[in-house]
Amino acid sequence: MGHGELRGVVALDGPSGTGKSSAARRLAAGLGARYLDTGAMYRAVTLAVLRAGVDLADPAGVAKVARDAVLVQGTDPNRSTTFLDGEDVGTEIRGPEVTLAVSPVSAVPEVRAQLVAEQRRIIAEALAEAGGIVVEGRDIGTAVVPDAPLKVYLTADAEARAQRRAKQDSASGRQSTLDATLADVQRRDTYDSTRAVSPLRAAGDAVVLDTTSLDLAGTLAALMDLVGDHGLLAQPSGRVHG
Numbered sequence: 499m500g501h502g503e504l505r506g507v508v509a510l511d512g513p514s515g516t517g518k519s520s521a522a523r524r525l526a527a528g529l530g531a532r533y534l535d536t537g538a539m540y541r542a543v544t545l546a547v548l549r550a551g552v553d554l555a556d557p558a559g560v561a562k563v564a565r566d567a568v569l570v571q572g573t574d575p576n577r578s579t580t581f582l583d584g585e586d587v588g589t590e591i592r593g594p595e596v597t598l599a600v601s602p603v604s605a606v607p608e609v610r611a612q613l614v615a616e617q618r619r620i621i622a623e624a625l626a627e628a629g630g631i632v633v634e635g636r637d638i639g640t641a642v643v644p645d646a647p648l649k650v651y652l653t654a655d656a657e658a659r660a661q662r663r664a665k666q667d668s669a670s671g672r673q674s675t676l677d678a679t680l681a682d683v684q685r686r687d688t689y690d691s692t693r694a695v696s697p698l699r700a701a702g703d704a705v706v707l708d709t710t711s712l713d714l715a716g717t718l719a720a721l722m723d724l725v726g727d728h729g730l731l732a733q734p735s736g737r738v739h740g
């Protein structure tokens with residue numbers, strides 16, 4: 499593909515439906531890098547909490563479930579996997595029950611401390627093995643990797659984001675009205691931005707990229723330019739053609 503390979507960490511943050519997952523996955527795949535979906539990790543812990551029947555308003559109970567859960571998050575950009583207690587939960591964690599409960603679970607400080615530690619371990623391992631990783635979430639540039647050489651904060655109008663999400667939901671067989679999807683997006687925006695620990699916000703040194711009027715290819719091209727501008731590309735080693 500001729501782009502070279504990613505060296506270092508790209509931190510990609512922003513609210514729901516801005517294109518983080520789609521863009522991060524493609525960026526990593528195109529640059530021979532790993533990909534970490536931190537939202538999937540919060541979703542998996544949330545699924546464990548729901549299965550355990552623990553009250554979402556009981557932070558100690560939620561924290562205990564998070565401690566006991568065995569979570570394995572993969573970093574292959576072509577096949578992002580999430581295992582909870584040995585079970586592949588990649589589909590279930592995208593369902594409406596988890597989406598409804600994930601913000602309160604991810605606001606529990608012990609849950610965040612535990613997952614951030616695990617994310618840093620995964621990132622260090624990926625850097626040692628592959629040299630580069632694209633990490634996507636809400637607090638990557640502010641809390642997980644504050645010294646990342648490139649931080650991008652994706653934004654887009656709530657209506658555009660809700661439209662994308664509704665289209666995505668219907669493509670995967672989940673029917674929901676645009677109004678309900680917009681309400682969910684706005685509810686999570688508010689919850690994630692106002693929580694006490696690591697609220698959703700752009701790091702002071704993040705590049706803000708508004709994707710409202712971009713398509714996925716445009717978003718990806720803008721990210722690719724930023725990676726190059728920040729000097730994060732190396733020529734692939736051991737191959738004549740990249």
Ligand SMILES: Nc1ncnc2c1ncn2[C@@H]1O[C@H](COP(=O)(O)OP(=O)(O)O)[C@@H](O)[C@H]1O
Pocket residue numbers: 512513514515516517518519520521662663665666709712713714715717
């Ligand atoms: N720039 C974009 N323009 C239009 N649609 C997009 C764009 N980026 C992503 N999408 C689509 O919107 C949906 C949500 O994107 P996703 O990457 O899951 O967002 P996020 O991870 O920020 O929640 C996906 O179906 C994706 O293909």
Ligand SMILES: Nc1ccn([C@@H]2O[C@H](COP(=O)(O)OP(=O)(O)O)[C@@H](O)[C@H]2O)c(=O)n1
Pocket residue numbers: 513514515519536537538540541600601602604605634635636637638686690
């Ligand atoms: N780094 C992160 C990633 C996700 N989250 C939480 O996890 C939820 C789901 O994240 P996600 O990235 O899967 O959500 P979508 O934007 O894909 O719907 C978010 O609404 C946040 O509450 C977080 O707190 N910190």
